[in-house]
Amino acid sequence: xxxxxxxxxxxxxxxxxxxxxxxxxxxxxxxxxxxxxxxxxxxxxxxxxxxxxxxxxxxxxxxxxxxxxxxxxxxxxxxxxxxxxxxxxxxxxxxxxxxxxxxxxxxxxxxxxxxxxxxxxxxxxxxxxxxxxxxxxxxxxxxxxxxxxxxxxxxxxxxxxxxxxxxxxxxxxxxxxxxxxxxxxxxxxxxxxxxxxxxxxxxxxxxxxxxxxxxxxxxxxxxxxxxxxxxxxxxxxxxxxxxxxxxxxxxxxxxxxxxxxxxxxxxxxxxxxxxxxxxxxxxxxxxxxxxxxxxxxxxxxxxxxxxxxxxxxxxxxxxxxxxxxxxxxxxxxxxxx
Amino acid sequence: xxxxxxxxxxxxxxxxxxxxxxxxxxxxxxxxxxxxxxxxxxxxxxxxxxxxxxxxxxxxxxxxxxxxxxxxxxxxxxxxxxxxxxxxxxxxxxxxxxxxxxxxxxxxxxxxxxxxxxxxxxxxxxxxxxxxxxxxxxxxxxxxxxxxxxxxxxxxxxxxxxxxxxxxxxxxxxxxxxxxxxxxxxxxxxxxxxxxxxxxxxxxxxxxxxxxxxxxxxxxxxxxxxxxxxxxxxxxxxxxxxxxxxxxxxxxxxxxxxxxxxxxxxxxxxxxx
Numbered sequence: 001x002x003x004x005x006x007x008x009x010x011x012x013x014x015x016x017x018x019x020x021x022x023x024x025x026x027x028x029x030x031x032x033x034x035x036x037x038x039x040x041x042x043x044x045x046x047x048x049x050x051x052x053x054x055x056x057x058x059x060x061x062x063x064x065x066x067x068x069x070x071x072x073x074x075x076x077x078x079x080x081x082x083x084x085x086x087x088x089x090x091x092x093x094x095x096x097x098x099x100x101x102x103x104x105x106x107x108x109x110x111x112x113x114x115x116x117x118x119x120x121x122x123x124x125x126x127x128x129x130x131x132x133x134x135x136x137x138x139x140x141x142x143x144x145x146x147x148x149x150x151x152x153x154x155x156x157x158x159x160x161x162x163x164x165x166x167x168x169x170x171x172x173x174x175x176x177x178x179x180x181x182x183x184x185x186x187x188x189x190x191x192x193x194x195x196x197x198x199x200x201x202x203x204x205x206x207x208x209x210x211x212x213x214x215x216x217x218x219x220x221x222x223x224x225x226x227x228x229x230x231x232x233x234x235x236x237x238x239x240x241x242x243x244x245x246x247x248x249x250x251x252x253x254x255x256x257x258x259x260x261x262x263x264x265x266x267x268x269x270x271x272x273x274x275x276x277x278x279x280x281x282x283x284x285x286x287x288x289x290x291x292x293x294x295x296x297x298x299x300x301x302x303x304x305x306x307x308x309x310x311x312x313x314x315x316x317x318x319x320x321x322x323x324x325x326x327x328x329x330x331x332x333x334x335x336x337x
Numbered sequence: 338x339x340x341x342x343x344x345x346x347x348x349x350x351x352x353x354x355x356x357x358x359x360x361x362x363x364x365x366x367x368x369x370x371x372x373x374x375x376x377x378x379x380x381x382x383x384x385x386x387x388x389x390x391x392x393x394x395x396x397x398x399x400x401x402x403x404x405x406x407x408x409x410x411x412x413x414x415x416x417x418x419x420x421x422x423x424x425x426x427x428x429x430x431x432x433x434x435x436x437x438x439x440x441x442x443x444x445x446x447x448x449x450x451x452x453x454x455x456x457x458x459x460x461x462x463x464x465x466x467x468x469x470x471x472x473x474x475x476x477x478x479x480x481x482x483x484x485x486x487x488x489x490x491x492x493x494x495x496x497x498x499x500x501x502x503x504x505x506x507x508x509x510x511x512x513x514x515x516x517x518x519x520x521x522x523x524x525x526x527x528x529x530x531x532x533x534x535x536x537x538x539x540x541x542x543x544x545x546x547x548x549x550x551x552x553x554x555x556x557x558x559x560x561x562x563x564x565x566x567x568x569x570x571x572x573x574x575x576x577x578x579x580x581x582x583x584x585x586x587x588x589x590x591x592x593x594x595x596x597x598x599x600x601x602x603x604x605x606x607x608x609x610x
Binding site (some may be wrong): 134136137141142143144145146147149150151163164165203204206207208 | 342344345346347352354355431436437438439440441528529530536537538539543546547550
C-alpha cells in the first residue's frame with residue numbers, strides 16, 4: 001500500500017541530448033528504465049515508492065522532441081512530444097487551425113502543471129484509479145483482482161465501456177482531441193520509426209491489462225503529427241470535472257465536424273474518461289453523416305452513443321452526462337473554430 | 338526460480354496471487370527435454386516392428402477392421418484437443434508477450450471443454466467399459482516390466498489389453514489436471530465479465546482465491562508438459578496406427594494381433610467394447 005514519503009527511492013539519472021542517445025539507454029536498461037517527460041505522472045509514482053525504476057531517462061534535454069513545426073502536408077503540424085501543454089494551448093497555428101487541441105490542452109489541470117506537463121506525457125500518462133495508484137495488488141498491477149469493481153468499491157470515476165477485469169479509465173484531455181483530429185503518433189524504437197493512428201496508440205485491458213498504450217519498454221513517443229484534413233473544421237471540446245480549478249475529467253468530449261449549410265458532411269466524435277482508452281463513437285459518426293444539425297439529431301446521437309454502456313455501482317451518473325455531452329457536441333457552436 | 342507469486346494486500350498482509358510463470362518455462366523445457374531424450378533413446382534403440390502371431394482358426398472370427406474408438410469417443414477427443422489447445426494458447430501466449438483479447442475466448446473454450454467432459458463422463462459411465470482405463474496392480478507390474486525392458490533388463494511385457502498401461506497413466510494424469518483447471522476455472526469465471534455468472538470478487542476469501550489461482554496454474558502448466566508429450570507420441574511412425582484409429586475409429590486386424598492380446602481384449606464381431 002502506498003506510503004507518501006516525499007523522498008524517492010534512489011535511481012540513476014540520465015539526461016540524453018538526442019533521441020538516439022535516449023533510445024540507446026532504453027535498449028541498455030530495458031524494463032528497469034523509466035522515460036521521464038514533464039514528471040507530473042512519474043514523480044507521484046516515485047514519491048509513493050510504488051514504481052521504483054533503477055534508471056530514469058530524463059528527456060527534457062532532447063531539443064528535437066520540443067516545439068511545433070509546420071509539415072509538408074498542407075495545414076498540417078508536427079508537435080514534439082516534449083512540447084509543453086501551455087505551448088500547445090497558445091501556439092498561433094494550433095489556435096487558428098486546430099482550436100480543438102488548444103482548447104483541450106488549456107483545460108488540463110492548472111497553469112503551473114501545463115507549463116511543466118508535456119503533450120507526450122499527457123497522452124501517455126497512466127490511469128488515475130486510486131486503488132491502482134495506491135499500490136494495491138490489482139490486475140493492472142499484476143495481481144488477480146479489481147478492487148474498483150466490487151459491491152463496496154468507490155468507483156465513481158471509473159469505466160462505462162470496454163472494462164475487461166480492470167475498470168480504470170484513460171484520464172487524458174488532449175488524447176480525445178488528437179483522435180478527433182486524426183493525429184498520427186510517431187514512435188521510435190529498436191525497429192526504427194513507426195507511425196500509428198492516434199486511436200491505435202491506446203489499448204484496452206483486453207489487449208494488455210498492465211499498459212494503457214502500445215509503447216514497448218524500448219520505445220519512445222517522439223512527436224505527434226496532425227494532418228490538415230480537419231484544419232478549420234467546426235470543433236467542440238467540453239470537460240466535466242468535480243473542481244473547475246484543477247481536476248481530471250469525469251467525462252470529456254472532443255468533436256471535429258465538417259458542416260455544409262446545416263448538414264453534417266463528416267464528423268469525428270471522441271469521448272474519454274468513460275473507458276480505458278479514448279472512445280471513438282464510430283457508429284454515431286456513421287449515423288450523423290448527412291444529417292442536419294438539430295436538437296433532435298443531437299439527442300438521438302446521445303442515445304446511440306450509450307449502447308453497450310455498463311455502469312458500475314457508483315458511476316451511473318456518467319450515462320446522462322455522456323448523453324448530454326454528445327448532444328451538445330452536435331448542436332454546439334464550437335469552442336474555437 | 339520461484340514457485341509462487343506473492344503480493345501485499347491493502348492491509349499489509351502477504352497474499353498468494355498465483356504460480357510463478359517460471360513454472361511455465363519449466364513445463365515447456367521439461368516436455369521438450371523428454372521429447373529430445375526419447376528421440377536419442379529411440380535412435381540408439383530403434384523400435385522393432387511388432388510380430389503378428391499366427392493364431393490359426395481362432396482368428397477367423399476377428400474382422401479386418403476393429404473398432405477401437407466409437408464416433409462419440411472420437412468427437413469428444415477432438416473437441417477436447419481443440420479446446421485444450423485454445424485454452425493453453427489464450428492462457429500462455431499473453432504471458433509469452435503475444436497480446437490479444439484472450440479472456441472471452443478463454444472462458445468460452447473452458448465452457449465447451451466442461452460440457453465435453455460432462456458428456457464424456459456420462460458416455461464412459463454407461464456406454465464404455467471403465468475398467469479399460471483404470472490402472473490395476475497388474476498394470477503397474479507390467480509398466481515396471483516395460484520400463485526395465487526399455488533399459489535393457491528382463492523380458493518384454495506381455496501384450497496389452499485395449500489400452501496400454503502408459504495410455505492409462507496418461508489418461509489419469511489428464512483427468513487430475515483437467516479437473517484441476519475446470520473446477521478452478523469455473524470459480525474464476527465469477528471474477529471476469531461473462532454471460533453465465535454475475536461478477537463477485539468476494540465469493541471466496543482472499544487467501545482461498547490465491548489457492549484457486551495456484552491450482553489452476555499448476556494444472557495448466559502440467560497440461561503443457563502432458564500435451565507436448567502426447568503430440569510427440571501421436572506423430573511417431575510406430576504409433577501412427579493408434580493416431581489413425583482416433584481419426585477413423587478402427588485398427589487393422591494385423592495391428593490388433595501384433596499389439597494386443599486377443600484374450601485380454603476380446604474382439605469377436607465388428608465392434609469391441
